[in-house]
Amino acid sequence: MMTKVELETFVEGTTHYFATAANQPASVGSPYIVQEGKPTIQEFTGLISIAGKRRGIVYFTASRPMLTVMLMRMGETELTQENMCDLVGEVANTISGNARRDFGKDFMISVPTVVAGEPEKIVTPDNIRSFVIPINWRSHSAQLVVCLE
Amino acid sequence: MGILDLGRYKGIVFAITGFLVFMAIIMAVNHGKAGQFSDNVAGVRFLENRAQQPHAVYDASVQLAQRLQNGEKIDETLESLRKAAAAFDNSLNSLANGGMITDSTGDILVLPSMTEPAAVEQLKGASKLWDGYKAKLDPILRFSGSPYVTTQPAPAPAPAANGKNAAAPVAAAPVSTVQLSPRGRRLQGALNDLTQYGNTAHGQLSTVLASLSNQVEAHSRKQTDTLRYIQIGGMVAALLLLGAIFLFFARNLRKEEASSNRQRKETQDILRTVNEGLFLLDKDLKLGSERSMALNAIFRREDFLDLTFDKLLKDIVPEKTLRTAMDYVALLWGERVNEKLVKTINPLNEVEVHFDNPAGGFDTHFLEFDFNRVKSEGSLSHLLVTVNDVTKRVMLSRELQESQEKAQAQLDLLLRILHVEPDSLTSFLTDADVSLKMVNSILKEPAREESAFRAKIDGIYRQVHAVKGEAAALGLKTVEQRAHAFEESLNDLKGRQSxxxxxxxxxxxxxxxxxxHLAQVREMLSRLVDLHHAIATKRTAGGEVGAEKVDQWLAGQDQTQITKALVAPADLGETTGAVGGLERTLEDLAARVASSQSKQVNLRCAGLDGVPEAYRRAVKDITIQLVRNAVVHGIEEPGERAKVNKAAAGALAVEFTPRGSDGFELIVQDDGRGLQLERIKEVAVERGLITPAQAAMLDPRQTMALIFRPGFSTADRVTTDAGRGAGMDLVRILVAELGGRVGLASAGGKFSKFKIWLPATQSAVAA
Known part of the structure; x- marks a missing residue:
């Protein structure tokens, strides 16, 4: 069973990135469960796979407008798709780092992969519900999706 | 290895030793022969030199005769003759005596050729000739003194020893003046004999010596030829021996190479075919060059060159596992290690590894590592590592274990739900599912502001409370406890500032x-209903229940969907419908809560089978809350009831009555202590719902209305049955949502009566 601490670890990883890199903290929206079908996937998704004590994926998915504003806030002038991919990849990397720190040595965490569009590329484990945690930043809303056995 | 323990090199060492010995023999023979060669050269020189001696003897004798005739002094010439004769005699004797000669350095050499018959014969001839010569020489050599008459004038100074030079003065001397003494004349006569004899003999002797010299030379040539033959023979033999050695070893090498190739091929075949991953680890924990092909498939890599064990594992196991593995392998290198004992603590006996999947994520496998210590010459040289992919075995084992655990959990669950009417349970599960989905929907509504979050809490609370209430009514303790924990979390959130x-x-x-958890209950129910169905079918057919079917059910193989259960009730013959289930649910709830409160209660239900479908859920939730409230708060304990002359068991009635176009009326009434208005006010003040001043101003009706306020409860402590004050709030909300009204009447110490009006519905009217 997923524990509160595990969820908090992923959420903290995400919010930590916003607080430090995006120069403006994000707030956590009301979390919910997706039991059937795929959770939300926006235009850019940074994903890590987890194995060991728990198995599955965790991803951060955000829209182009949100990433555009984030890049601008970070002083980036080139608002390219590549930079947006890098951005969600960095968020995923921060989540991964947080998870490594908190979960200790029992977990295997993959290097982040980035998917731009193409939601079919994101494969969630079968018959596993996903926890969706909205990450609200300014007027935008991204999602942190935790889908672990 | 000892110095003589040559192992596989024994043959080549013996062969080379033999070859060297052979060469040494050849060289020794060669050396011996070569030594003789120089002796022969010395012999030839010796003989050539000695061949001149007869001439010297002859010349000396001639010269002596000449001087004698000339009346010259003969002493020196005589002495020369003596020496020449002695030298030749000595040489001839040596040659005749086994061929011994003296070389220029004074060393005595032996000429083997002088012992050959022809040489011996010649030497004999020469000796005979020389003996004749010596006989003639003897009187001359023994001569001493002067051969002349003593009155003769002193002879002229002696000419040089050279006979030729001496001839002139002899010829020049006046012959008429020489007067020999008698001894002189005898000497002259002897000299005449000697010169006559020597005239032929010295040539013959010289010829003999020259011939001997030729023989020695011929012998030397023969030896040279022999030496050449020996050398050629030796070289040929050496070459043949070398060739033989070469062929022998070439054949052996070929054999060994063939054997080695065969062994290597066998090893390669084994390594290519074997299913296990095999490799050697050296002291630096580096993988050996030979390894089985299966290793590529097991570790999903081709390159193992210069790979160390930790690098092999690093990317596929968690860090903790890697550290444990390295510690264990280090332990295996200890010299004083009980291998069998150490094997029992092998942490890599069943290790979970994760390979990067190119499509994303990980592929998880289970590997079994086995370590064997390889000893060489008494010391540990390698570790032989055997790796097996045991994923299937582990998965099967885990599935079996999970299946057993699940079966146990399901059995526990089964025992808990066995007493619950399947219809009631089905109904509960459907409703609970709706409630929980509703909770999820509430959660899903976007929220950014605190007010939005706070607004969610009450809505979620009501849904969870309803689930909890019904679970409690059905005696589903596990569900009730979970819902209760959920409520506690909600309560915690309510109390937070932000x-x-x-x-x-x-x-x-x-x-x-x-x-x-509900999914598990649903699954169990599905099986239970299926079993019921199977039993009922068998009964109808007049047969016994098929043990096989029961077994299948217990094993979870026949998982009829819950929808099937929903159509099954007609076959069960034990219930008449969902509302019949509600009646039983309420009876069970009343009995269970009464039991937990040490109370007794008689529940009477009427008209519940007439509840229209549209109100079914709401009526169920409302009656559950009201019945529980009545038992907890209304009905007194038997002792207390006895004091006021009431029956020990409290009377509780639930009536549902259609009122035509006016809708429906639901009455829940008990004969308990009634609402205690003062207590209600106190609690409301305590909980901050009203101020003491407001409490003082409330009339009875307003006081009774307080019990419908969220968070109101007169229970002293929170239990799963009462305590948070959510139940009456839920009743109020449910009634309000349906467009109905709630009425409450109570008389202290006598009764409490909840009267609920529900509007007519389209479907209810039609019914």
């Missing part, structure tokens, strides 16, 4: 738990 999405994380976790 709220954010993070605070709701525990809720989704608990919601997930409830969803999962």
């Amino acid at each position: 709220l954010s999405g993070s605070d709701f994380l525990p809720l989704v976790v608990k919601l997930d738990d409830l969803f999962n």
Whole structure:
């Protein structure tokens, strides 16, 4: 069973990135469960796979407008798709780092992969519900999706 | 290895030693022969030199005769003759005596050729000739003194020893003046004999010596030829021996190479075919060059060159496992290690590894590592590592274990739900599912402000409370406990000063738990209904229940869907419908709560089978809350009831009555202590719902209305049956949602009566 601490670890990883890199903290929206079908996937998704004590994926998915504003806030002038991919990849990397720190040595965490569009590329484990945690930043809303056995 | 323990090199060492010995023999023979060669050269020189001696003897004798005739002094010439004769005699004797000669350095050499018959014969001839010569020489050599008459004038000074030079003065001397003494004349006569004899003999002697010299030379040539033959023979033999050695070893090498190739091929075949991953680890924990092909498939890599064990594992196991593995392998290198004992603590006996999947994520496998210590010459040289992919075995084992655990959990669950009417349970599960989905929907509504978060809490509370109430009514303790824990989390959130999405994380976790648990209950129910169905079918057919079917059910192989259960009730013959289930649910609830409160209660239900479908859920939730409230708060304990002359068991009635176009009327009435208005006011003040001043101003009706306020409860402590004051709030909300009204009448110490009006519905009217 997923524990509160595990969820908090992923959420903290995400919010930590916003607080430090995006120069403006994000707030956590009301979390919910997706039991059937795929959770939300926006235009850019940074994903890590987890194995060991728990198995599955965790991803951060955000829209182009949100990433555009984030890049601008970070002083980036080139608002390219590549930079947006890098951005969600960095968020995923921060989540991964947080998870490594908190979960200790029992977990295997993959290097982040980035998917731009193409939601079919994101494969969630079968018959596993996903926890969706909205990450609200300014007027935008991204999602942190935790889908672990 | 000892110095003589040559192993596989024995043959080549012996062969080379033999070859060297052979060469040494050849060289020794060669050396011996070569030595003789120089002796022969010395012999030839010796003989050539000695061949001149007869001439010298002859010349000396001639010269002596000449001087004598000339009347010259003969002493020196005589002495020369003596020496020449002695030298030749000595040489001839040596030659005749086994061929011994003296070389220029004074060393005595032996000429083997002088012992050959022809030489011996010649020497004999020469000796005979020389003996004749010596006989003639003897009187001359023995001569001493002067051969002349003593009155003769002194002879002229002696000419040089050279006979030729001496001839002139002899010829020049006046012959008429020489007067020999008698001894002189005898000497002259002897000299004449000697010169006559020597005239032929010295040539013959010289010829003999020259011939001997030729023989020695011929012998030397023969030896040279022999030496050449020996050398050629030796070289040929050496070459043949070398060739033989070469062929022998070439054949052996070929054989060994063939054997080695065969062994290598066999090893390669084994390594290519074997299913296990095999490799050697050296002291630096580096993988050996030979390894089985299966290793590529097991580790999903081709390159193992210069790979160390930790690098092999680093990317596929968690760090903790890697550290444990390295510690264990280090332990195996200890010299004083009990291998069998250490094997029992092998942490890599069943290790979970994760390979990067190119499509994303990991592929998880289970590997079994086995370590064997390889000893060479008494010391540990390598570790032989055997790796097996035991994923299937582990998965099967885990599935079996999970299956057993699940079966145990299901059995526990089964025992808990066995007493529950399947219809009631089905109804509960459907309703609970709706409630929980509703909770999820509430959670899903976007929220950024604290007010939005706070607004969610009450809505979620009502849904969870309803689930909890019904679970309690059905005696589903496990569900009730989970819902209760959910309520506690909600209560915790209510008390917080500020709220954010993070605070709701525990809720989704608990919601997930409830969803999962209900799914398990649903699965169990499905099997239970199926079993019931099977039994009923068998009964109808007049046969016995098929043990096989029961077994199948217990094993979970026949998982009829819950929808099937929903159509099954007609076959069960034990219930008449969902509302019949509600009646039983309420009876069970009343009995269970009464038991937990040490109370007795008689529940009477009427008209519940007439509840229209549109109100079924609401009526169920309302009656559950009111019946529980009545037992907890209304009905007194038997002792207390006896004091006021009431029957020990409290009377509780639930009536549902259609009122035509006016809708429906639901009455829940008990004969308990009634509402205690003062207590209600006190609690409301305590809980901050009203101020003491407001309490003082409330009339009885307003006081009774307080019990419908959220958070109101007169229970002293929170239990799963009462305590949070959510139940009456839920009743109020449910009634309000349906457009109905709630009426409440109570008389202290006598009764409490909840009267609920529900509007007519389209479907209800039609019914």
